[in-house]
Each structure stands twice: as structure tokens, then as C-alpha cells.
Amino acid sequence: MKQPRNGGYGGIPRWIYVMAGAGGLLVLLPLAAMVAKVNWPQFIPLVTSESSLTALGLSLRTSAASTALCLVLGVPLALVLARGRFPGQGLLRSFVLLPLVLPPVVGGIALLYTFGRQGLLGRTLEVAGIQIAFSTSAVILAQTFVALPFLVVSLEGALRTAGNRYEAVAATLGARPTTVLRRVTIPLVLPGLASGAVLSFARSLGEFGATLTFAGSLQGVTRTLPLEIYLQRETDADAAVALSLVLVAVAAAVVALAYRRPRPAGRVPEGASGDRESPTAAPVAGGGVP
Amino acid sequence: MTFTVQAAVAARGFDLSLTVGPGETVAVMGPNGAGKSTLLNVIAGLLHPDSGKAELDGKTLFNLAAGRGTWIAPHRRGTALLAQEPLLFPHLSVLENVAFGPRSAGVSKRAAGNSALRWLAEVDAAELQARRPAQLSGGQAQRVAVARALATDPGLLLLDEPMSALDIHAAPLLRRLLKRVLVGRRAIIITHDVLDALMLADRVVILEGGRIAEQGPTREVLQLPKSRFAAGLAGLNLVPGTLAGHGLVAGDLEIYGQHDELPGQLPAGQPGVAVFPPSAVSVFLAEAHGSPRNSFAVTVTDLEPYGDRIRVRAGDGGRLSADVTPEAAADLGLIPGMEVYFVVKAAAVSIYPA
Numbered sequence: 001m002k003q004p005r006n007g008g009y010g011g012i013p014r015w016i017y018v019m020a021g022a023g024g025l026l027v028l029l030p031l032a033a034m035v036a037k038v039n040w041p042q043f044i045p046l047v048t049s050e051s052s053l054t055a056l057g058l059s060l061r062t063s064a065a066s067t068a069l070c071l072v073l074g075v076p077l078a079l080v081l082a083r084g085r086f087p088g089q090g091l092l093r094s095f096v097l098l099p100l101v102l103p104p105v106v107g108g109i110a111l112l113y114t115f116g117r118q119g120l121l122g123r124t125l126e127v128a129g130i131q132i133a134f135s136t137s138a139v140i141l142a143q144t145f146v147a148l149p150f151l152v153v154s155l156e157g158a159l160r161t162a163g164n165r166y167e168a169v170a171a172t173l174g175a176r177p178t179t180v181l182r183r184v185t186i187p188l189v190l191p192g193l194a195s196g197a198v199l200s201f202a203r204s205l206g207e208f209g210a211t212l213t214f215a216g217s218l219q220g221v222t223r224t225l226p227l228e229i230y231l232q233r234e235t236d237a238d239a240a241v242a243l244s245l246v247l248v249a250v251a252a253a254v255v256a257l258a259y260r261r262p263r264p265a266g267r268v269p270e271g272a273s274g275d276r277e278s279p280t281a282a283p284v285a286g287g288g289v290p
Numbered sequence: 291m292t293f294t295v296q297a298a299v300a301a302r303g304f305d306l307s308l309t310v311g312p313g314e315t316v317a318v319m320g321p322n323g324a325g326k327s328t329l330l331n332v333i334a335g336l337l338h339p340d341s342g343k344a345e346l347d348g349k350t351l352f353n354l355a356a357g358r359g360t361w362i363a364p365h366r367r368g369t370a371l372l373a374q375e376p377l378l379f380p381h382l383s384v385l386e387n388v389a390f391g392p393r394s395a396g397v398s399k400r401a402a403g404n405s406a407l408r409w410l411a412e413v414d415a416a417e418l419q420a421r422r423p424a425q426l427s428g429g430q431a432q433r434v435a436v437a438r439a440l441a442t443d444p445g446l447l448l449l450d451e452p453m454s455a456l457d458i459h460a461a462p463l464l465r466r467l468l469k470r471v472l473v474g475r476r477a478i479i480i481t482h483d484v485l486d487a488l489m490l491a492d493r494v495v496i497l498e499g500g501r502i503a504e505q506g507p508t509r510e511v512l513q514l515p516k517s518r519f520a521a522g523l524a525g526l527n528l529v530p531g532t533l534a535g536h537g538l539v540a541g542d543l544e545i546y547g548q549h550d551e552l553p554g555q556l557p558a559g560q561p562g563v564a565v566f567p568p569s570a571v572s573v574f575l576a577e578a579h580g581s582p583r584n585s586f587a588v589t590v591t592d593l594e595p596y597g598d599r600i601r602v603r604a605g606d607g608g609r610l611s612a613d614v615t616p617e618a619a620a621d622l623g624l625i626p627g628m629e630v631y632f633v634v635k636a637a638a639v640s641i642y643p644a
Contacts, residue, residue, distance in 0.1 A: 165377055171364040172334050172371040173442050175394035180365075183390070187381040 031248065038245055039238040046242040054220050055228035056246065062136065062224060063204035066143035070200040073144070074151035075193070079185075081152065082159035100149045107145050108213025115141065115214075138215035139222050143204035150203050151196040158192020159185070198258035202251055293446050293476060295351075297332045297342030304328050304339075304500035310446065313474045317481055317491035317508065320519055324497040326480045330448045333478070334371045335364035346445050365394070370444035374455045376435035378423035384410070384434050385419040391442030409437040413467055429460025433467060440471060447477040454482065465489060484512070484523045496520050516563055516644045518609065526565050527610050530644060533562035538641050540564070545584050547639025561644045570638035571612035573602060573622060574631045583635055586610065590628045593619065600624075604632060 039046070046052070080086075081093050099107055115132040116122045125132060132138050166188060170180045186193070208226040215222035217231065225247055233240040296307035304325040310316050318326050331337035333344060335351065338361070344351040351367050353360040370391070378387045388406035393399065410416045413433040423431055432452060439447060452468070453461045468479075469489055479490055487494045487508045495505040496517050503517035515521040521528030531540030533556040538545045545564040549556055556562065572578075577585055588604035595601070599613040602624060612632055614622075624630070 165373070165375075166379060168334075168336050168364070169371060169373065169377045170379070170390070170394075172336070172367070172369060172448075173391040173394060173438065174365050174368070174370075175390070176365055177363075179394050183382075184379055187379075190381075 034241060034244060034248075037241050039242065042238060043242050043245075046236075046239045047246055049239070051219060051228060052239070052243055055223055055225045055243075058136070058139070058220065058223065059205055059225040062139045062143060063201050065140045066147055066204045067197055067201040069140065069144045070148050070151045070204075071193075071197060074148050074196070074200070075155065075186075077148075078152045078155035078159060078196075079181075082156045083164065096152050097149045099146050100153075104142075104146055104207065104209030104211075105213050108142060108210035108215075111138070111142055111145060111210065111214040133214060134216045134218065134222060136215075136221055139211050139224060142210040142214045143207045146207050146210055147200040147203040150199040154196030154199060155189060155192050158189040158196075161192075162188045195258040198254055202254040202258075205250060205254070206247070291347045293344075293346045295329075295333055295342070295344040297329075297339035297344065299325075299328060299332070299337070299339045299500075301340075302328055302500060306497070306500065306502050307342075308495065308502070310476055310478060313476060314493065315472050315475070315477045315479065315491045317479050317487035317494045318497060319481060319484075319487060319494060319523065320497035320503070324519075325500040326497055327450055328500070329497070330371065330450050330478065330480060333367075333446070334369050334448055335362065335367050336371075368442070368445040369448055370439035370442045371448045372435055372439045372450065372452050374451045376423070376428075376431035378426075378431055378434055378438070380423050382423075383419065384415070384421050384423070384426070387423065387434060388438045388441050391438060395442070405441055406437070409441045410434070412440070412471065413437045427460070428456055429463060432456060432460070432464055436464070436467065436471065445476065447472075447475060449477060449479040451480050451482065453486065487523075488512075494520075514640070514642060515565060516642075521563075521565060526567055527571070529564045529610075531562060531564065533560045533641070533643060534558050538562050538564045543586065545639060545641070546636040547584075547641040548637060549641045556641065557643060562641060563644045564639050564641050566634050566639045568601065568611040568613045569599075570634050571610070572633045573612050573614050573618070573624070574633055575622060577631050578633050583633055584639060586632045588630060588632050590624055590626050590630055592626055593624060602630075604630065 047056075077096055081089065081096070112119060112133060114120045114122070115125065115138065117126060117131070117133060119133075122131075122133065132141065162185075166184050167180050170184045171177075175183065206226060207224070208230065211222065211224060212227060217223045217227045223231070225243060229240050229243045229247070232243065291312050293310040294307070295309075298305040302325060306325070306329070308316070308329070318329060320326055328337060332339050332342075333351070339352075339354065341354050343353040343355060343360075346368065349362075349368075350360050351362050351369075378384070379390065382390065385403060385406050388409055389399075389402040392402035392405050397405070407416060407419065410419055413436050415430060415433045415437060418426060418430060418434065423434075426434065432455075436452070449468070453464055456464060465486065472479075472490055479486060481487060481490075491508055493505060494508045494511050496503045496511065496519050498517060498519055504511060504515070504520060511520050512524040515524050515526060515528060518528050518530070529538070529540050529543075529545060531538040531543075531545070533539075534544070535556065535558055536546060537556075538547070547564055547566070574585075577587070586605070588610060590602055590604045591608040592603040593600055594603070596613060598615075600616055600619040602612045602614060602619070604610050604612070610632055614624075622630070
């Protein structure tokens with residue numbers, strides 16, 4: 001409640017700090033309680049048991065795969081939503097964002113009725129000899145379903161912030177749309193793209209409901225770390241807590257990676273600019289990290 | 291081998307046609323919202339007009355005549371655009387920025403780099419080649435942007451107020467640079483500065499309300515302006531009206547003046563303008579008669595310092611100005627809102643058809 005060190009006007013009433021503190025505690029306190037419950041002497045054996053390592057490995061592999069799938073499908077979606085102009089654009093955006101607010105178990109049921117044995121596409125796929133439900137592919141699909149909006153929202157925001165003026169200039173310089181995308185658009189929104197990908201990865205890593213519904217819980221095939229934790233909780237609470245801590249650590253690392261402060265771009269040191277013209281602020285594009 | 295454009299954008303009240311000859315530089319001037327940037331965006335292919343067509347050296351850029359719908363994408367037009375801000379790609383070095391155009395045209399990396407170096411040298415920025423745009427001053431960045439646009443060898447170079455974002459030290463440098471590189475190059479330059487028109491352009495086009503108000507060689511337009519905007523650029527008063535036997539009728543006013551350009555009688559009934567410098571206008575509190583003089587009853591709207599004089603703006607929207615000495619302004623007790631008479635000798639007024 002002191003004045004900010006740089007002397008600028010903060011403008012926040014004191015009682016706001018109290019409520020913000022309560023909000024922070026709501027997140028921190030349960031984490032602390034969990035850490036307090038960890039059986040430290042048994043920690044290493046617990047997290048390195050065969051089933052734990054299998055689940056962790058599966059989680060990391062499927063999350064990486066669904067992040068890749070999110071990039072392949074989400075980048076075009078974000079581009080179309082941010083730059084395109086077509087009827088039904090608002091509707092498309094709403095539907096893409098739907099998984100953000102949908103209970104994951106509902107997403108799992110929807111996926112089951114699409115790719116399941118009796119599903120919309122499942123029957124055709126089965127004839128072709130492809131079975132998706134209750135396989136590792138189902139895990140990846142379920143994770144992509146819930147994680148895609150994170151990438152699209154993040155990237156669309158970055159694209160809107162960057163604006164299309166650089167792209168227009170690139171076009172008048174003779175660059176084809178694909179060249180503009182590759183050499184101008186994507187590099188400019190790289191920070192937003194990276195944070196979107198990291199968020200998608202984190203969301204995939206934590207996915208539970210849709211995975212359980214659509215992919216089941218088969219060790220080594222579909223039992224990801226969250227499913228393993230839920231299962232262990234019934235029989236071995238210590239193992240569940242230890243694995244939870246691993247997941248918290250991975251999630252914290254991912255969030256730290258996504259929200260670290262961007263390094264300021266290289267600036268001219270005072271007086272090194274070579275002529276009398278004063279350096280002016282170059283328009284900073286990209287950014288858009290939520 | 292010319293460039294012609296004819297385009298209309300109904301939503302912006304924009305409708306004009308323009309021709310630019312080979313090697314000709316045209317300055318486009320006009321008040322804000324006159325359609326200057328609309329013109330460049332239509333030519334560059336960034337804005338789709340409702341109708342019209344454009345051709346550059348026999349190549350159709352767009353043709354939206356009834357039943358046809360030719361629209362060439364911006365990257366295939368050969369019309370490089372230089373905006374107010376340099377808009378250098380922040381993630382590329384200066385050299386890569388200038389090489390961007392040739393690279394996009396399919397030139398090998400090495401040849402594009404060589405061509406970029408040549409253009410950087412042309413704009414005195416070769417030593418900046420390794421820098422990032424964030425490490426450049428505003429003037430340096432705009433010079434690099436000029437090199438980047440020229441490196442594409444555009445059939446028509448479009449410059450949208452390239453000097454307006456620069457400080458007073460950087461602008462003259464860029465103006466000299468543009469004078470050098472625009473020689474023999476076809477270009478359209480939007481500017482607010484009459485100096486740009488005089489120094490860089492062969493011809494000036496005045497836009498008002500989305501239409502061409504007048505055009506001609508820069509010197510001629512400034513000497514005999516036919517639009518209020520051009521008169522303002524030349525620092526002259528301009529009253530539009532209808533030509534009559536020996537003068538001009540503007541509303542209930544009759545203005546007498548010289549018409550050296552048209553010996554004999556003025557073509558009565560035609561639209562015309564009366565033009566006179568503010569320095570030729572005297573200010574009186576009472577109507578001063580005595581031929582041959584013109585006297586206008588006006589309301590003072592503004593007073594502002596103008597060199598060693600006071601510029602008195604009056605009339606609707608302050609459209610007429612008179613320059614008086616500070617002593618005269620004090621003697622008359624001039625303040626905004628006052629009713630006064632602007633008096634100007636007929637010998638100081640030029641009248642000619644608009």
C-alpha cells in the first residue's frame with residue numbers, strides 16, 4: 001500500500017488489495033496443502049513406478065502430438081477469423097471457442113458419437129479398417145478438441161494487434177500471399193503463436209474428462225497422467241499426491257515459459273545512431289500475448 | 291506507355307480519372323478526406339473501387355466495367371507503395387528488407403542481396419545494412435524504405451506523405467534524396483507541403499471532395515489557382531463566382547479586377563475566380579468608397595501573427611485574409627467577432643475563368 005516506487009499514480013483503492021490477496025490465496029492455499037501432504041521419503045519411488053512413468057510418457061507424447069495438430073488446424077482458423085471476411089464468421093468463431101466453456105465430458109460424448117464405432121464418421125472409418133475410439137489417436141483428438149481454442153484465441157489476438165499494414169506493404173513489393181504469410185505474417189505474430197502453442201500443450205496435458213469418455217483408461221494406450229492420478233487416488237493416495245505435484249511442476253514450467261517477459265528489442269545506444277536524426281519509436285508489432 | 295486510372299468509390303464520394311506519363315512525377319494535394327489515400331490504395335490494389343479501370347503501360351490493373359471483372363492482385367501490379375511510416379519488417383535486417391522485393395520476384399538470394407546493396411548505397415544507407423529496423427532513426431528508416439520500394443523497380447511508385455512523420459532535420463534530407471531518385475521515374479506523391487510539389491513534381495493535382503478540383507504544372511497552379519485549396523497553398527485569397535462584363539459576381543458582391551490573361555471582355559456567365567494577396571487588403575471600420583476599389587463587409591474570425599504582420603482572417607470560415615501591421619491592428623482595435631470592411635484595389639485583383 002506504499003506509493004509505487006516510480007512515483008506514478010497507482011489509483012487502486014486499498015480494499016482491492018485485500019480482495020486480490022484472497023483471490024491469490026484461493027489458488028495458492030490448495031497447492032500448499034497438497035505439497036504439505038507429499039510423502040517426501042517415498043516421492044522418487046512413487047513417481048518412478050512403472051505405471052507412473054508410462055502415464056507420464058503417454059501424456060507428454062500425446063500432448064506434443066495434439067499441440068502439433070492444434071498448430072496445423074488452429075493457425076489457418078485464426079488467420080481466417082482475423083483476416084478473412086465472409087458470412088458466418090462470427091458464428092464460426094463462437095463454435096471454435098465452444099470447447100472453452102463446454103464441460104470436457106460433453107466434448108468426449110460428442111467425439112464418441114462422431115468417431116465411435118456407431119458414430120457419424122466412425123462407421124465409415126471402421127469399414128476402412130480404422131478404429132479411433134479407445135485408442136491413443138482418440139486421446140490426441142480429445143486433447144486437440146479442448147486445446148484448439150487456446151491457440152486460436154491467442155493467435156487471433158496477436159494477428160489483430162499486429163494489423164495488416166506490413167502485409168499490405170509486402171504485397172505491393174510483389175510478394176505472393178503465401179510468401180507474405182511465410183515471411184511477414186507468421187514471423188510478426190511468433191510470440192503470440194508460441195504462447196498459444198504452449199497454452200494448448202498445457203491444456204492437453206491436463207485433459208481428463210473428454211479423454212476418459214472418448215478414449216477410456218487403458219494403461220500405456222490411453223491412460224494419461226491425469227487419469228492415472230484419478231485412479232491412484234482410490235488405492236494409493238500418496239502416489240496420487242506425488243504425481244499431482246509432478247503435473248503442477250510441468251504446468252508451472254509451461255506457464256512460466258508462455259508468460260515470461262519478452263526481451264526488449266535491440267535499441268540504439270545513446271549517440272550511436274550515426275547521424276543527427278533522433279531515433280524514433282519504431283512501430284512494435286506482434287506481441288499480443290494475453 | 292502511360293498510366294491511366296479512372297475509379298469511383300461511392301461510399302467515400304470518390305470519383306476521378308488521372309493519367310501519368312512515362313517518367314512523370316505527379317503531386318497530389320488536397321484537404322484531409324479529399325480522397326488522396328483512397329487514390330493510392332485503389333491504384334495499389336489495396337482498395338476495391340465500385341467501378342473504373344486502370345492500365346499501366348498497356349497492362350490492365352483492373353477493369354470493372356459492366357460485365358467484366360478484371361482485378362489484378364497487388365503483388366502483380368508493379369506499384370510499390372511508400373507510406374508515411376517506413377513499415378520496415380521488424381524481424382528482418384535492413385539488407386533483408388531491401389532484398390524482400392527482388393526475393394519475392396524470384397531473384398536468387400545472392401542477386402537480391404547485391405541489388406539491395408546497390409539501392410542502399412543509392413540512398414546513402416549502405417552502412418546500415420546489418421541493423422534491425424528498431425535500431426534506426428525515423429529518417430534512416432524512411433530512407434531504407436525508399437530503397438526497398440525502388441528495389442522492386444516499380445512501374446509506378448506511390449508515395450503517401452513520405453515526409454510527414456519525419457522531424458524537421460530528417461525531412462529536407464529525404465526530400466533531396468527523393469528529388470535525386472525520382473528523376474525519370476513515374477511516381478505519384480501525396481503531400482501537404484507545397485515545397486514537395488515544387489521540388490519533386492512536374493504536375494500538381496488538387497483533390498477536393500473526392501474529385502479533381504484542378505491540375506496543371508505546379509508553377510501555373512500556384513500562380514493562377516482556381517480552387518480554394520490551391521489558392522491557400524499559394525497564400526492567396528480566392529473568391530469563386532460568375533464572370534460578368536468587367537468583373538466577377540459572387541452572390542450579392544461584384545468584384546472588379548484585372549484580367550490580363552483574357553484581353554477584352556470576360557466571357558460573361560462562365561464560372562470564374564477573383565484572386566488577390568492578403569497583403570493587398572486594407573482593413574477599415576467604415577465602408578470606404580472611391581473607385582476603383584472593392585469593399586467587402588466581413589466579420590473578423592481570427593487574428594494570428596504572420597511574420598512581422600498580423601493576419602486577419604474573416605468571412606465565412608475565415609476564408610479571406612488581410613495582412614496588417616500590428617500598429618494598424620491596435621489602432622483599429624481588431625478582435626474576433628468585429629464587423630469590418632476588407633478593401634482591395636481593383637489593380638491588385640486578378641480575375642480569370644475557373
